[in-house]
Amino acid sequence: MKFQLLPSSFEEDGSPSPRQHLACLVVDDLVAIDAGSLAMAATDEIRRQLRDIVLTHAHLDHIAGLPLYVDDLFASLDKPITVHALPDVINVLERDVFNWSVFPRFSELNTPAGPAIRYNAVEFGDQFIISSLSFRLFRGDHKVPSAGVVVTDGQSTVAVTGDTASLAGLQDEVASVESLQAILVECAFPNELTDIARNSHHMTPAILAEELSKLESVCPVFVINIKPRYRELVVAELTALKIGNLNVMSVGKPYFW
Numbered sequence: 001m002k003f004q005l006l007p008s009s010f011e012e013d014g015s016p017s018p019r020q021h022l023a024c025l026v027v028d029d030l031v032a033i034d035a036g037s038l039a040m041a042a043t044d045e046i047r048r049q050l051r052d053i054v055l056t057h058a059h060l061d062h063i064a065g066l067p068l069y070v071d072d073l074f075a076s077l078d079k080p081i082t083v084h085a086l087p088d089v090i091n092v093l094e095r096d097v098f099n100w101s102v103f104p105r106f107s108e109l110n111t112p113a114g115p116a117i118r119y120n121a122v123e124f125g126d127q128f129i130i131s132s133l134s135f136r137l138f139r140g141d142h143k144v145p146s147a148g149v150v151v152t153d154g155q156s157t158v159a160v161t162g163d164t165a166s167l168a169g170l171q172d173e174v175a176s177v178e179s180l181q182a183i184l185v186e187c188a189f190p191n192e193l194t195d196i197a198r199n200s201h202h203m204t205p206a207i208l209a210e211e212l213s214k215l216e217s218v219c220p221v222f223v224i225n226i227k228p229r230y231r232e233l234v235v236a237e238l239t240a241l242k243i244g245n246l247n248v249m250s251v252g253k254p255y256f257w
């Protein structure tokens, strides 16, 4: 499987900035896990074929690109864009985003191929198939209902946390998956902002190290979704942990698992 963290901003020379204001991970150019920067950074190949979006939760940095992506493709859609998410997340989208006031209610706007958006409400533990990929949501630990995602193509399996304060939900998944190729995990704040991290249900390098020590897994772990302002500090603190299988995922670079 190909995984790519889409950039959300760009350097002066046009290259992708490692600073992540928005969260969007694309699998096989076909499925997005979160849609923070989907509209802003999707390649033509992604725009041509990506019609399924799995949302971990409804915070703005994870959904900002969703309305704009649907708006961009609306006139040319050959099938609806399907949003796979917890029922609570779908309710927030319909109530607070696609409510005509903030943006059109695309689930009621028909293209020749049907509504522009349709929803697949999934609960924790439900398996759902998109093309040749199989997905399952596991419980996150955030301020709002939030999920992590396990995705497999039958050969490789990768787990992705959404925003979360702990890896308790992931622990059960690691126990049930035979071979995990990679874990992608959030680490939003530096250690000096532990109070803010705890209050907003995010992790710091110290919290992450403690959580990883409880996992019975030695597969590579890649950190994603570092708050842009603190990126250098968080990366330095992660490096200082000297955990052999712990890496920081590069923004924009494709990874193959």
Ligand SMILES: [Zn+2]
Binding pocket: 057, 059, 142, 163
């Ligand atoms: Zn969040």
